Amino acid sequence: MLDGILIGLSTAMMPTNLMMVMVGCFIGTFIGMLPGLGPISAIALMIPVTYGLDPSSGMILMAGVYYGAIFGGSTSSILINAPGCSSTVVTAFDGYPLAQKGQAGKALALAAYSSFTGGTLSAIMLLVAAPALAKVSLSFQSSDYFALMLVGLSAVAAFAGKGQVLKAWMMTILGLMLATVGIDKGIGVERFTFGLTDLMDGFSFLLLAMATFALGETLMGILKPEKDTAGAENSALSEIGSMKISKEEIKEVAPVALRSSILGFFIGVLPGAGATIAAFLSYGLERNLAPKDKKEEFGKGSLRGLVAPESANNAASSGSFVPLLTLGIPGSGTTAIMLGALISYGIQPGPRLFVDNPEIFWSVIISMYVGNVVLIILNLPLIPYISKLLAVPRTVLLPMIIFFSITGVYLVSFNTIDVFIMIAIAMVAILLRLANFPLAPLLLGFILGGLMEENLRRSLMISDGELSFILERPITLTFTIISVLVLVAPVLLTILNRYRVKKAKLVEKVG
Amino acid sequence: MQSSNFSLLNRDRVSGLIFLVVCFVYGYQTTQIQLFPGDEYEAFTARTLPYLLTAAGIVMSLLLIVMSPNSSCPSNSCEFDSSDEKHMNWKLLGAFIVLMTAYGFGLTWLGFVLATSLFLMVGFWLLGERRKAVLFGASFPFVILFWLLLTQALDIYLEPGYLFLSLLGS
Numbered sequence: 293m294l295d296g297i298l299i300g301l302s303t304a305m306m307p308t309n310l311m312m313v314m315v316g317c318f319i320g321t322f323i324g325m326l327p328g329l330g331p332i333s334a335i336a337l338m339i340p341v342t343y344g345l346d347p348s349s350g351m352i353l354m355a356g357v358y359y360g361a362i363f364g365g366s367t368s369s370i371l372i373n374a375p376g377c378s379s380t381v382v383t384a385f386d387g388y389p390l391a392q393k394g395q396a397g398k399a400l401a402l403a404a405y406s407s408f409t410g411g412t413l414s415a416i417m418l419l420v421a422a423p424a425l426a427k428v429s430l431s432f433q434s435s436d437y438f439a440l441m442l443v444g445l446s447a448v449a450a451f452a453g454k455g456q457v458l459k460a461w462m463m464t465i466l467g468l469m470l471a472t473v474g475i476d477k478g479i480g481v482e483r484f485t486f487g488l489t490d491l492m493d494g495f496s497f498l499l500l501a502m503a504t505f506a507l508g509e510t511l512m513g514i515l516k517p518e519k520d521t522a523g524a525e526n527s528a529l530s531e532i533g534s535m536k537i538s539k540e541e542i543k544e545v546a547p548v549a550l551r552s553s554i555l556g557f558f559i560g561v562l563p564g565a566g567a568t569i570a571a572f573l574s575y576g577l578e579r580n581l582a583p584k585d586k587k588e589e590f591g592k593g594s595l596r597g598l599v600a601p602e603s604a605n606n607a608a609s610s611g612s613f614v615p616l617l618t619l620g621i622p623g624s625g626t627t628a629i630m631l632g633a634l635i636s637y638g639i640q641p642g643p644r645l646f647v648d649n650p651e652i653f654w655s656v657i658i659s660m661y662v663g664n665v666v667l668i669i670l671n672l673p674l675i676p677y678i679s680k681l682l683a684v685p686r687t688v689l690l691p692m693i694i695f696f697s698i699t700g701v702y703l704v705s706f707n708t709i710d711v712f713i714m715i716a717i718a719m720v721a722i723l724l725r726l727a728n729f730p731l732a733p734l735l736l737g738f739i740l741g742g743l744m745e746e747n748l749r750r751s752l753m754i755s756d757g758e759l760s761f762i763l764e765r766p767i768t769l770t771f772t773i774i775s776v777l778v779l780v781a782p783v784l785l786t787i788l789n790r791y792r793v794k795k796a797k798l799v800e801k802v803g
Numbered sequence: 804m805q806s807s808n809f810s811l812l813n814r815d816r817v818s819g820l821i822f823l824v825v826c827f828v829y830g831y832q833t834t835q836i837q838l839f840p841g842d843e844y845e846a847f848t849a850r851t852l853p854y855l856l857t858a859a860g861i862v863m864s865l866l867l868i869v870m871s872p873n874s875s876c877p878s879n880s881c882e883f884d885s886s887d888e889k890h891m892n893w894k895l896l897g898a899f900i901v902l903m904t905a906y907g908f909g910l911t912w913l914g915f916v917l918a919t920s921l922f923l924m925v926g927f928w929l930l931g932e933r934r935k936a937v938l939f940g941a942s943f944p945f946v947i948l949f950w951l952l953l954t955q956a957l958d959i960y961l962e963p964g965y966l967f968l969s970l971l972g973s
Binding site: 727 | 818959
């Protein structure tokens with residue numbers, strides 16, 4: 293392990309990679325501060341840039357963008373109550389009231405220090421957990437992988453928002469369907485190409501990610517114009533107040549940061565859960581644990597209420613790298629995009645990554661820590677200047693983002709057909725958004741589709757076409773049971789809730 | 804139909820129906836995938852996963868159609884509801900889609916610099932930007948700098964448009 297850490301350190305500390313972390317954090321913070329554009333879009337926009345880099349630098353850049361985007365999202369949550377992404381919604385609960393009390397500087401500093409604590413603790417936990425899990429998963433066979441992918445896909449659907457479970461499943465299936473377009477890698481026959489040579493290679497992952505997120509979100513911004521927040525953010529920043537935090541305050545929030553980081557990390561590790569759920573859960577936990585007088589402060593500018601979600605969402609972001617790096621299963625939409633990028637580099641994520649490409653494995657982990665340091669040393673003092681960039685009016689910003697999305701895809705294939713396919717997919721993505729279908733499961737299904745089919749094929753071939761392979765290996769069986777439970781649990785809960793409501797109504801009537 | 808909130812054919816059911824049609828088309832196309840002689844004895848063919856997905860897709864769409872409550876957004880849990888629709892600017896979105904499509908053709912016919920500059924300029928204008936300094940300043944100079952970066956610094960070859968090729972006769 294020490295060898296690996298040293299390899300990671302030497303790769304992450306290379307001047308080019310240090311620059312990648314800084315640039316990534318800076319760009320991520322900027323994009324994260326734009327309401328409506330989250331980490332997924334920020335990373336999608338970066339993919340074409342990373343194609344020109346070596347895989348380690350590319351992954352380091354994307355990890356930096358991920359952190360930066362979450363940090364940027366917190367900034368806009370605190371200053372103007374406009375979360376840049378869903379994982380920073382909870383930050384606004386207490387961050388914004390603090391800013392209204394004239395303590396925006398303190399809130400920003402606390403958010404940065406909490407993020408740093410969350411990031412640091414989770415990087416340490418990742419350092420221990422990832423290699424251990426990678427070693428265990430080296431014994432995995434095709435059937436185990438197939439079952440594991442089922443867990444990943446079902447979990448993502450299960451963690452979808454209220455009333456969206458069924459829709460998330462449908463989007464996963466649509467993603468899997470899209471993954472079957474093109475020449476079948478196992479047998480070599482064309483599937484769903486309609487005789488078009490442009491479809492023989494299947495849909496490009498980059499095109500799909502750009503169309504559904506970067507382009508889709510920007511076009512949603514045009515369809516449903518939001519208030520231009522650049523002015524509000526600038527004026528809020530002109531009077532942020534002191535960034536100093538007293539010793540008593542540190543004493544009060546330190547245990548909160550510690551608890552939330554640990555909770556956040558473990559939630560991040562679960563496939564499908566992620567920063568948003570981690571932030572909500574830690575906020576709820578801290579509110580319950582707080583003494584009575586402190587409990588009343590929640591929602592009115594509580595320091596604990598700000599520190600808890602900030603530590604948890606950063607720790608969860610790092611945690612979501614565990615299944616990605618060790619099992620090749622993305623834990624969230626953002627890591628799904630990173631998985632796609634790794635596959636595009638010709639690298640097979642999974643347990644072998646730890647053995648075959650230790651420099652990528654370790655440098656990503658080390659760079660996470662570097663990213664946290666960069667955020668606290670560079671981005672925190674630079675926040676007023678970064679937000680100046682937001683003074684660029686939306687009238688200029690939106691066409692620029694569309695241009696970067698289209699050019700990003702065009703410069704990889706130099707084929708204008710891709711531009712037209714991208715526009716068509718973006719239109720479908722808008723309709724799906726309007727019908728409240730989550731799009732992250734679609735991307736996840738698409739990315740995992742090829743791998744899942746390959747492993748199912750191998751498993752069935754080995755077991756001579758018998759589905760008994762599910763029962764033969766304990767790991768496969770365990771994963772299959774987990775995925776069935778994850779699939780059935782939301783339906784059972786819904787039925788149970790309906791039964792409870794009916795029962796309560798009956799009791800009311802009788803009463 | 805009692806009110807706008809109560810409808811048998813709400814957004815969820817329409818989505819479910821569309822997805823059902825997509826699954827049927829996908830299922831039909833699955834039957835058209837070529838099989839090699841002897842494939843019928845194989846445990847796994849190119850059709851296996853698509854058949855499974857078709858079946859799963861049909862079940863899911865039927866569940867959505869059947870289980871969907873009569874209001875599209877029963878618990879205010881939706882990202883968008885009908886009240887949002889009033890504020891949606893479909894005309895502007897349509898204009899941008901036409902603009903992006905024209906940009907796609909422009910890349911082939913006008914070349915990168917001219918097509919991109921025009922795309923940006925019209926895009927700014929569509930969103931309400933009327934300052935000439937921004938309209939021209941943020942489009943042509945920016946795109947020329949970007950083009951120089953791509954062609955000179957990154958050594959990426961960008962074809963001139965067909966229009967220029969035919970005018971220059973090469």
